[in-house]
Amino acid sequence: MAITIPADGHYVLANASVPESVMDNAASGALARVDITVADGIVTAISPAGTAPASTAIDLDGGIVLPAFVDLHTHLDKGHIWPRKQNPDGTWLGALMAVLDDRSANWAAADVERRMDFSLRCAYAHGTAAIRTHLDMAPPQHEITWDVFEAMRERWAGRVELQAAGLMGPDTILDPAALRAIATRAKPAGGILGGSTAVHPENRTIMRRLVEMAGELGLDIDLHTDESPDPAANALESLAEAVIETGFTGKVTAGHCCSLAVQSDGVAKRVIDKVARAGVAVVSLPMCNMYLQDRDNTSGIRTPRWRGVTLLNELKAAGVPVAIASDNTRDPFYAYGDLDGFEVLREGARILHFDHPQADAFAWARAVGADPAAIAGFGYTATITAGAPADLVLFGARTWTELMSRPQSDRIVLRSGMAIDTTLPDYRELDDLMGQRL
C-alpha cells in the first residue's frame, strides 16, 4: 500500500471498510464504510464515509481496517529453536520429547531472552498489540524464565502488552510442593496458572488441585486441555467440573480441546454445556492442530483425515467466549508460523470453516482482537471506537475474498496513529544460538 501518514498525526482515514463487529456491533458480519478521524494517537471520531472534513483525508478507497491484533496463546520461550531441534516425526509426542531435550540443554536466560525478543519483533511488525505466552515450568526452568519474562514485559511495554501462564505437566500439578513453588513464583510476576493434560486417570484431581491453588493465590487459569485425538481425553470436562464445584471466580481459559471433535454428539453436548456453565473460555489453535493432530508415520505413508480443531463454532453458538490464536512458532510443536494475527485469522477461517455463512464471516474478526482481549483482561481492547488508541492495521483489500486470498504483506500498521516499520527480523540473527550455520 502506498499511503503517507501525516507527520503531525492529525488526519482522516477516509472511505475505510471496517467490520461492524470491531466497532459497536459484536454480532454483525457486515462491513461499514466509514471515515476514521485520528488525532494525537487516538481515534477521535468515526462517521459515515464522506462526512469527515476532507482537508486531511487519506482516501483508503474501501480498504479494510482492523484493530491491531491480540494473540491469546503463544510460546515465546520455545520459538525459533527448529534449526537446532526439529520434531523427528511431526507428532505431538515427538514435539514434547524434542523440546524437553532442547530445554535441558539450552534454555539459559540469554537464549530464552534473545528468541523471545526476536518473536516479539515479528509479532509487532505484523500488527500485534497484546500477547499471552505460555512458559515451560519444568523445574528448574521456572527459576530462569519468569525473570526473563518480567524483563521482556518491561522492555516491550507500550508496544506489545504481555501476559504469561506457567505451563506445568500433569505430574508437576499433582506434586503439591512443585505446584506451590511454581504458583508462588507466578504470583509476583502477575502470572497465570497453566498446564497441559489430555488422557490421564487423575484429571479430576489435577484440575481440582490447580483450581484450588489458583483460588488460594488469586490467579487466573489458562490450560492446554485435550490436545489429543483420543475421545477418552476428558480434561476439559474435568476443568469445567472443578470450576463449578469450587465456585472459582477467576478467569479460566482452555486451549486446544481437540478431542471434543472426536467424541460422540452426546458427550460433546454434555461437555459444551458444562464449559458454558462454568464460564470457561476456549481458544483454538488451528495451525498447530492441523500440523500435529491426526499425524501418524509409524505405519508408513498416511494422509490425515481430520483437521485437528475443536468444535469452535458449536462452542460459540452455546455462548462460550471463543478465540483463535497462533500457538508455536518454528519449534517442534509447529515448524512454521510467525506470530502474525492476520495469518491466524486467514487460516482459522479456512480450517474452522467460519467463512460461511459469508454474511457472518466478518464477525470472526473479533476472534483475533476484542474477544481474546476480553478473555485475557488485557488493557488493550482491540476495538475501533472513538476514544480508543489508533492501533490499526490497514489493508488494500476491500472484501473478504480480497483479504483472505493474499498474505497481505504490504499492510500498514499504525500504532498510536503513526506508521511503524513493518520490516521483519532476519533469521540469520539467531544463527549463533542454533549452533550451526545453515
Ligand SMILES: [Zn+2]
Ligand atoms: Zn500451546
